[in-house]
Amino acid sequence: MTTTLTIQAMDFSDYETRLVQEQLRVVASRTRYSWRFDGEGCSAYLILARKPCKVAAHSVTALCDESIEKMVIHPHLPRTLLCEWPMRLMNLLDILQMAEDMYVPEKHVMQDSQVPFSADDIKKRVLGLQPGEMLKIQLKTDSLQSTAYIDGNNHQTSVYLPGEAALFVEQMLVGDGYDLEIIPRTQNARSGDPVPLQSFLWKVVLREPVSALEQQQWQGFTFKLLTWPLFGILKTEPYMLRLAALFTKGHHSITDAAQLAQTTADHVIRFLKACRIVDIKMEKAVVSPDRVNRAVVVNQQADRQRSLLVSLRKKLGLVFK
Amino acid sequence: MDQVHNKILFIGPMGAGKTTAINTLSDQEAVSTEARNSNRELYDKANTTVAMDYGFIELEDGQPVHLYGIPGQRHFEPVWPIVAKGAIGALLLANVSQPDWQSELLYFVNAFADLSSSGRMVVALNRCQPADVQETLAWLAEQGVCLAVLEADPRNREQLLLSLEILIANLEIESQMNG
Secondary structure (H helix, E strand, O other), rough: OEEEEEEEEEEOOOHHHHHHHHHHHHHHHHHHOEEEEEEEOOOOOOEEEEOOOOOOOOOOOEEEEEOOOOOEEEEOOEEEOOOOOOOOOOHHHHHHHHHHHHOOOOOOOOOOOOOOHHHHHHHHHHOOOOOOOOEEEEEOOOOOOOOEEEEEOOOOOEEEEEOOOOHHHHHHHHOOOOEEEEEEEEEEEEOOOOEEEEHHHHHHHOOOOOOOOHHHHHOOEEEEEEEOOOOOOOOOOHHHHHHHHHHHOOOOHHHHHHHHOOOHHHHHHHHHHHHHHHOOOOEEOOOOOOOOOOOOOHHHHHHHHHHHHHHHHHHOOOOOO | OOOOOOOOEEEEEOOOOHHHHHHOOOOOOOEEEEEOOOOOOOOOOOOEOOEEEEEEEOOOOOEEEEEEEEEOOOHHHHHHHHHHOOOEEEEEEEEEEOOOHHHHHHHHHHHOOOHOOOOOOOEEEEEOOHHHHHHHHHHHHHOOOEEEEEEEOOOOOHHHHHHHHHHHHHHHOOOOHOO
């Protein structure tokens, strides 16, 4: 059986991610093992990253930077390569081959999530809280700001975080993960600006790695959203707006959606998981066997209309800066 | 040759904030056709739009994206389709502090059915509480209407831009689906 190693990107734009995917396809025939691109995340065997980040201990990290002219092994960080960016084809091949050299079989092939808990676990525990109880999220790190509390107020369940939400979520999903514990409610825990639970869970799901098993489970179905997400409250990126527009128009498979919304299947699955966790109603149907992937046919008129939209986005481009 | 459509509509009842929203987004001060408000029982403001508002956003290549605001009072309804012709999308503004704002909202959703049924409409709620947005989303879904709903103060450019981003995303998807 062929060994498959996984690769993920961190902090790359949609365009850059697609570029890496295309390059991976081109060099695929020249590597010892087979490689699978798993979208954005930090749980794969090889992580392409724009800046140092905390990844699972088994991972090989390739730090990509415009200032680097030739690939070298990082002098201080273990299992880390310093690589040029933009990346040339042969350079990517070198990275893959070096990562293959570092690979020890039976330790990390096609592993599912490194995180013992998931956003679903958090939600289930919050729903099961009794009066007078709250949920504690304890990061397994040495950081001083390592504890968050979730408390159900009369009307709204809020998360009390020790610092910036995005940073805390990032720490939950790298390294050793986190523990969940139901504790008696304490006023001391309710410090800082509360974040709505929905907004917090949305952020967590969008950052959680999608395992191979999950990918299989989502493929083979079409999905339709019955309402839009609350984009004024939930973290938003352009690809999510396109996916929401697409899935509110009708049923689409993961593959179709990725193609039409010009994003990755990984992003599509994360988006749908995020919609599910904030209770957006969704229909699911089995993909009919005669359904073929939708080919994107470009015509001149559509092209000109798209060009206007791109210019308008560029002119307005303040929201997502 | 087919024309590239480049008109965005601002619709909603009188007092919803259409004129203000166009002024907030327009590259230059909007052209307005305001006259003394003779219906202060409905909404107590001195002036109201009687023909239309107009502003524009000029793109880098000099091409304008036109911003048209309709007159919100229902007796101007015959004018609406004329102003709406060729629009790529609409921002439906509603002032939650107005009486009957929900039925007004639904009236405009139905009056511009071409835009609302294709998702080329975003609902922007003015003077609302966070819970109003979620409730409106659910209420519209009960009416069989699936539209994005946001809180948007018409003076707040960032909030309006998110509404436009949603319209653009929708158009991008339509453009991809239609080839």
